[in-house]
Amino acid sequence: MTESKKPASVGEAYLAALLASGVKHVFANGGTDFAPIIEGLVQMKGRGEPAPNFITVPHENVAMAMAQGYSKVSGEASCVMVHVNVGTANTICGLMNAARDNVPVLLAAGRTPLTETGHIGSRDVPIHWAQENFDQNGIVREHVKWDYELRHGQPINTIVSRAIDIAMSEPRGPVYLSLPREALGDDLVDAGPLPRVMPGRTIPAAPALEALEQAADMIARAQMPLIITGRSGTSPGAFEALGALALDHAIAVASGPAPNIASANPMNLGMLSKPLLESADLIVVLDSPVPWVPRNMQPNANAKIIHIGHDPLFHTYPLRGFPMDLVIAGAPGAAIVMLREMLKGKLRDKSAVVDARRARIMEMRAKIDEVRKGLIEKMTSTSPISPIYVAHCLNQVKNEDAIIVEELGAPYPFLDITRSDSFITGASGALGMGIGQALGAKLAAPHRQVISTVGDGSYMFGVPLAAHYVSRAEKLPTLTMVFNNSQWYAVRRATMSMYPDGDAAKQNSLPVVDLAPSPDFEKVAESCGGHGERVEDPAKLIPALERALRKLEDGQQVLFNVITGLRQY
Ligand SMILES: Cc1ncc(C[n+]2csc(CCOP(=O)(O)OP(=O)(O)O)c2C)c(N)n1
Ligand SMILES: [Mg+2]
Numbered sequence: 359m360t361e362s363k364k365p366a367s368v369g370e371a372y373l374a375a376l377l378a379s380g381v382k383h384v385f386a387n388g389g390t391d392f393a394p395i396i397e398g399l400v401q402m403k404g405r406g407e408p409a410p411n412f413i414t415v416p417h418e419n420v421a422m423a424m425a426q427g428y429s430k431v432s433g434e435a436s437c438v439m440v441h442v443n444v445g446t447a448n449t450i451c452g453l454m455n456a457a458r459d460n461v462p463v464l465l466a467a468g469r470t471p472l473t474e475t476g477h478i479g480s481r482d483v484p485i486h487w488a489q490e491n492f493d494q495n496g497i498v499r500e501h502v503k504w505d506y507e508l509r510h511g512q513p514i515n516t517i518v519s520r521a522i523d524i525a526m527s528e529p530r531g532p533v534y535l536s537l538p539r540e541a542l543g544d545d546l547v548d549a550g551p552l553p554r555v556m557p558g559r560t561i562p563a564a565p566a567l568e569a570l571e572q573a574a575d576m577i578a579r580a581q582m583p584l585i586i587t588g589r590s591g592t593s594p595g596a597f598e599a600l601g602a603l604a605l606d607h608a609i610a611v612a613s614g615p616a617p618n619i620a621s622a623n624p625m626n627l628g629m630l631s632k633p634l635l636e637s638a639d640l641i642v643v644l645d646s647p648v649p650w651v652p653r654n655m656q657p658n659a660n661a662k663i664i665h666i667g668h669d670p671l672f673h674t675y676p677l678r679g680f681p682m683d684l685v686i687a688g689a690p691g692a693a694i695v696m697l698r699e700m701l702k703g704k705l706r707d708k709s710a711v712v713d714a715r716r717a718r719i720m721e722m723r724a725k726i727d728e729v730r731k732g733l734i735e736k737m738t739s740t741s742p743i744s745p746i747y748v749a750h751c752l753n754q755v756k757n758e759d760a761i762i763v764e765e766l767g768a769p770y771p772f773l774d775i776t777r778s779d780s781f782i783t784g785a786s787g788a789l790g791m792g793i794g795q796a797l798g799a800k801l802a803a804p805h806r807q808v809i810s811t812v813g814d815g816s817y818m819f820g821v822p823l824a825a826h827y828v829s830r831a832e833k834l835p836t837l838t839m840v841f842n843n844s845q846w847y848a849v850r851r852a853t854m855s856m857y858p859d860g861d862a863a864k865q866n867s868l869p870v871v872d873l874a875p876s877p878d879f880e881k882v883a884e885s886c887g888g889h890g891e892r893v894e895d896p897a898k899l900i901p902a903l904e905r906a907l908r909k910l911e912d913g914q915q916v917l918f919n920v921i922t923g924l925r926q927y
Contacts, residue, residue: 366545367545368541368543369397369398370394371549373398373409375518375553376410378519379518380434380435381435383437384412384439386412386413387417387439387445389445389468390539391542393539395439413832414828415824416823416824417448419452419790419820419824420825421794422455422456422791422794423790423792423825424794424797425438425456425463426794427763427796427798428798428802429463430461431799432803434462435462435464435526437463437466438463438464438465442470442494443470446494449465451789452791453465453502454786455788456531457501457532459589459786460530462525462532464522466534466537467535468537468538469507469537470538471538472538472540473540478543495507502533503533505534505535506534507535507536508535511547513550514546517535523560528560562689563688563689564688564689564696566686566688571700576662577697577704581711582639583638583640583642584610584611585603586642586650587600587614588643588667589646590645590646593668593690597777599695600644601620603694603695604625605625606698606701608625608716610634610722611625611627612629612631612635613628614649615783616781618778621774624720625719627726628726630650631655632655636657638657642666643663643670646667666686667688667690670685670686730772737750738750740896741895743920743923744922745767745922746772747899748767748768748811749768749769753773754903755907756807760780761800761803761806762809763808763810764782764792765791765811765816767792767812767813767816768839768841769925789816789819789820790820790821792811793810793825810837811841812840813840813841814842814845814876815848817838817840826885827886829915834915836910836916837903837910840918841925843923843925844872844873845872846871847924849868849870853871880917880919882917883915883916886915889914889916890916890918891916891918893919
């Protein structure tokens, strides 16, 4: 008599569906709801069946950060799985960031058992009553593109692949799937058809040709067009394409929180400044939710303004008002390539205008370089160490393709960046993502140097012990540079900006700003097998960095507690 194969549980089928949908790793933080997942993983391993690699991450904030670093570098969707409503609660800062940064994360969470008796998954400990929400998905609904709860008998393949397809379609973003314990523990009825592999998944909509012709005409008529970028660099191919467009047609480019064009490109004028914004008679806002802060600077009243992006109105932002003369929905990468071609014809007879403009932009760039050089020279021997000088030293020692993660750390205008995934930041406001993103980036690119540069406050928000634990357990050696100014300088700066003549502006020590006595941060990494150093002397920074990079090659994580001065950027 042949023994019939034990039917796989829905939990096992869910694991197989993740793998078939392209999910190689799951950043996981478990609880009682994980019983069918753990049983499934062990059974699948026993049968020699492939399953996703579950990485144990002892805090959900780190799991969400790792997922984002992984997706930003690999370009693929990532998956986090957490414990019911409470694990979900701990992911929310990460979820808010993923939503604003358009990162495709499938966040899955168990649900407390929904039955008191009658199922192997029914409630068996008191917290199963305590952990029930009337609407668990409602906790996160404002911050995800789609949410769903698995019910008995449903086709898990269809649900998982739908979740990931929606996360990956532009504008990308997180999705949420809740998985009640009984549903996961059920015998599988029908998983539905296995997801088909679709390279690129949903191909984003291209901008309408007539609209781009109109935009190209407006650019060709302008004396001083300016492209203001937000996160267009994350659109495949857009980073390089923007460099080529700007060079061909002599168009100045300013960037927002992250660079979207190579540092060395002569048309790259760095972060937007008031005089640059005012000098433009035509502005292209390229996938930027906040091209400028109106309270600080305004474009010339006669300047024409074009907005291009997957969702150029940023409908998930409640309040947003910027002048618009032409708004084009569509992939920024495609728009850049098409505009470059269109402008070749439209500017053919205007070479004198283009040449004059090129000279003007290069003059502006030369002035910016001069100011930067002066600042670096001035900061070379200042103590406490200047963040600008740290960036300058990183340029001397890092590989060209190193990944720098920034969270109130190294200012990108002082870093040499040649590709879009070499600089990772978060534009979205919830601190605590830096060190975890570095781990996710390292998982996606094991052969690249990964260096996170984070404020002392940001480091502490990042649940550092959990991050250093994962670094050792998963063999993901990164260099963490804590920019330690012993305070939340951003909070001081906000107080000075709102009350420049107030009493607080006259004080050295402020409530809800100071972080003294500062911890010995280097010892936190040491507790997880890492190498830690306190760096105070600017002259010792480069040798220390060289030492650190050698240790990373040997597989050891490193933390530098860098005693820094205040950020100028
Ligand atoms: C989760 C979260 N809590 C609080 C804040 C408010 N906040 C913004 S910047 C900042 C201080 C950051 O300090 P640090 O990383 O040391 O950088 P510094 O400003 O000192 O350069 C704080 C508390 C936030 N953005 N996110
Ligand atoms: Mg600080």
